[in-house]
Amino acid sequence: MHSPTTTPTDHQLPQAIEPRNPGMELDLDWVRRAQANTSAIERRAKSLPGRRSVKKDYQAAWLLKAITCMDLTTLSGDDTEGRVRRLCAKARQPVRAELLEQLGMPDITTGAICVYHDMISTAVDALDGSGIPVAAVSTGFPAGLSPFHLRVEEIREGVKAGADEIDIVITRRHVLQGNWQALYDEMRAFREACGDAHVKAILATGELGTLRNVARASLVCMMAGADFIKTSTGKESVNATLPVSLVMVRAIRDYYDRTGYRVGYKPAGGISKAKDAVTYLSLMKDELGDRWLQPDLFRFGASSLLGDIERQLEHHVTGAYSATYRHALA
Numbered sequence: 182m183h184s185p186t187t188t189p190t191d192h193q194l195p196q197a198i199e200p201r202n203p204g205m206e207l208d209l210d211w212v213r214r215a216q217a218n219t220s221a222i223e224r225r226a227k228s229l230p231g232r233r234s235v236k237k238d239y240q241a242a243w244l245l246k247a248i249t250c251m252d253l254t255t256l257s258g259d260d261t262e263g264r265v266r267r268l269c270a271k272a273r274q275p276v277r278a279e280l281l282e283q284l285g286m287p288d289i290t291t292g293a294i295c296v297y298h299d300m301i302s303t304a305v306d307a308l309d310g311s312g313i314p315v316a317a318v319s320t321g322f323p324a325g326l327s328p329f330h331l332r333v334e335e336i337r338e339g340v341k342a343g344a345d346e347i348d349i350v351i352t353r354r355h356v357l358q359g360n361w362q363a364l365y366d367e368m369r370a371f372r373e374a375c376g377d378a379h380v381k382a383i384l385a386t387g388e389l390g391t392l393r394n395v396a397r398a399s400l401v402c403m404m405a406g407a408d409f410i411k412t413s414t415g416k417e418s419v420n421a422t423l424p425v426s427l428v429m430v431r432a433i434r435d436y437y438d439r440t441g442y443r444v445g446y447k448p449a450g451g452i453s454k455a456k457d458a459v460t461y462l463s464l465m466k467d468e469l470g471d472r473w474l475q476p477d478l479f480r481f482g483a484s485s486l487l488g489d490i491e492r493q494l495e496h497h498v499t500g501a502y503s504a505t506y507r508h509a510l511a
């Protein structure tokens with residue numbers, strides 16, 4: 182098993198942009214064969230390295246990597262244009278400029294920002310010229326229980342308003358009832374409504390009952406053409422967890438092995454500590470390799486993670502300076 186004792190790969194987007202996952206016909210045998218050994222998964226999750234196993238010199242590099250892979254999010258009922266504009270300013274310059282200069286990464290931005298439909302045009306204006314994508318949650322987020330034609334229409338409206346990425350929510354009932362055809366058809370329709378915009382399928386794993394259901398729903402959404410699979414809305418009582426993440430990234434690996442298409446992964450909800458971000462990055466590196474450490478294939482969905490990363494980077498720089506100072510005095 183690898184652990185993040187080296188620096189992550191560079192912070193640039195890969196030269197070759199991945200071809201989009203076109204999906205495939207629903208393979209019900211494959212879906213039904215998908216299993217998840219809960220105790221083995223939980224053991225593996227406990228063994229994942231956290232920040233302490235990252236060499237100090239490399240911590241800052243991993244935290245900067247986490248910033249570039251972040252969908253900086255606000256999804257609150259009291260969101261305003263002002264809050265979204267401040268969020269976009271933070272996406273453009275995630276950490277104070279002097280600190281980024283000291284860390285040798287003056288130009289990094291977050292991977293994207295993520296907002297409700299009503300805030301898309303504000304975000305598009307505020308990010309103009311930055312190249313930072315706007316992601317919008319859609320399809321009656323978070324429960325996804327509004328009429329089907331309205332959910333499809335919401336996607337179309339979101340794309341028309343300028344969203345680059347659409348985060349849809351699946352109908353949990355289809356999973357709980359084992360109605361894989363219905364889940365496939367729904368996801369396929371959502372994917373088509375997105376047109377050129379990328380689509381992330383939010384599984385709301387905290388409401389799917391079992392890890393086996395998570396594995397099966399992941400496969401069905403990828404077969405129907407999801408560009409990313411995402412754990413949670415952030416509104417369920419249980420959101421992103423390491424066991425669920427292991428199941429989902431292994432489904433991504435199986436799908437890649439069979440089809441040759443790389444699907445992205447987005448853990449979301451409740452990830453607010455820098456050390457947890459490093460654990461997720463090391464999970465991606467261990468299970469899927471360096472290619473999945475780029476923002477086109479990995480994102481955190483997080484509203485408060487950036488604040489903790491910024492604090493840790495400040496400590497890192499201060500610590501490095503005091504070490505140099507102590508050395509000079511010795």
Ligand SMILES: O=C[C@H](O)COP(=O)(O)O
Nearest residue numbers: 414415450451482483484
């Ligand atoms: O998709 C993103 C999540 O809603 C963010 O959840 P969070 O507020 O717990 O970070």
